[in-house]
Amino acid sequence: MTMRFDHDSLAQRVRFASGGARSNLAAEVDLLGSQRIMVVASSAEKELAEQVTAGLPVAVVHDEVVMHVPTDVADRARSVAEFHDVDLLVSVGGGSTTGLAKAVALTTGVPIVAVPTTYAGSEATNVWGLTEASKKTTGVDARVLPRAVIYDAALMVSLPVDLSIASGLNALAHCVDSLWAPRADPINAALAAEGIRALNLGLPAVVDDPTGLDGREHSLYGAYLSAVAFASAGSGLHHKICHVLGGMFDLPHAQTHAVVLPHVLAFNAPSAPEAAVRIAAAFGSDDAVSGLAMLRSKLSAPRALRDYGMPEDGIEAAAAAIVAAAPASNPTAVTQDNIVTLLQAAWEGAEPR
Ligand code: NAD
Secondary structure, eight states: OOOOOOOOOOOOEEEEOTTOHHHHHHHHHHHHTOOSEEEEOOGGGHHHHHHHHTTSOEEEEEOOOOTTOBHHHHHHHHHHHHHTTOSEEEEEESHHHHHHHHHHHHHHOOOEEEEEOSSOOGGGOOEEEEEETTEEEEEEOGGGSOSEEEEOGGGGTTSOHHHHHHHHHHHHHHHHHHTTSTTOOHHHHHHHHHHHHHHHHHHHHHHHOTTOHHHHHHHHHHHHHHHHHHHHHOOOHHHHHHHHHHHHHOOOHHHHHHHHHHHHHHHHGGGOHHHHHHHHHHHTSSOHHHHHHHHHHHHTOOOOGGGGTOOGGGHHHHHHHHHHHSOTTOSSOOOHHHHHHHHHHHHHTOOOO
16 A cells, blocks of 8 residues: 655654653753753652752743643643743643643743653643643643653652553553554554554553563653654544543543543444454554453553543443544444443443454
8 A cells, every 4th residue: 555644753852761860850951051940840749849950040830730731730830830921831740730841831932941840741641731720721722732751750750640540541552542643654653553562561561560660660761752643643533432521520630541442442343354463463462452451451551541530421422422522534434323332331341343
């Protein structure tokens, strides 16, 4: 078959070194010539932020971080940035923290250097998200792409194992969904496959040895690749489902992804044979669905949406919203009936059908 595609790569420096965050961040601040830094970190992430920003010209530390970036929270952070006339945003934390720095960058144009402490991957995308009155809006803007990402697996060892698993499966979902998302292409597919391989190796090692760096490094590397693949390929069915569920029922982000992923994989794999072969190979398995099932069993992965507060009587309405949002190019045709079946299984924690 002829190979033909258009691919955008996002310009960003990545510095990856366990134990190296402080010196790598200082080098980035030097390169940018920053004099007045706004550090964004939630109260749980503050200690890590203090470690990595020690000795830098910090004008203000801002810790009001809320998942999905409510607009009033974003407005307050923007006022703080303007009041202190900051010239660099340094985010130290998970996707919620990176998301708040992005909200500030979106309106002020102040650059970001991101120091991630989960596997969410927001640091490698030009996607922002804001929530108003329970409705999350996302968009793409070059201003929100961090100039540089400082990865340090030593910052991950404090992330509790259950959160590490959910967050790592969120990263895995970026990889899998990239293989059939609207702008899927051979380059993001190659990144996604390597991301799956690295996460499949790293996450069980995190469970076996949560304070060891080996599993953390592989998982972080896989999470970065997953986010690059996702930023390039766009949101596929899996992301549309999680977006609808998260918004309608205020479900936790990473856990929702972790529960939904096997159901979407089982739903799409029969109609996406090339992607299925690629996913299976990346898992070192004969079959994509069983490769993921094997990893999930090693991790005791989150299983049921009902455990995270989704009401069963919300399934029909969620399915209707998902059918409306699903990409037309999804490999398996999406209908109200088959999405209700998928959601019912994910709600109960049944085996994917
Ligand atoms: P999160 O940032 O809310 O973090 C989860 C919890 O873990 C928080 O309580 C946080 O304080 C804590 N935490 C983080 N790092 C820690 C560490 N090293 N040690 C101890 N505790 C730590 O959750 P998340 O899953 O990382 O991010 C979710 C958000 O990111 C969602 O709003 C999602 O929409 C967004 N996101 C955006 C993109 C994008 O491209 N824009 C991509 C992925 C996720």
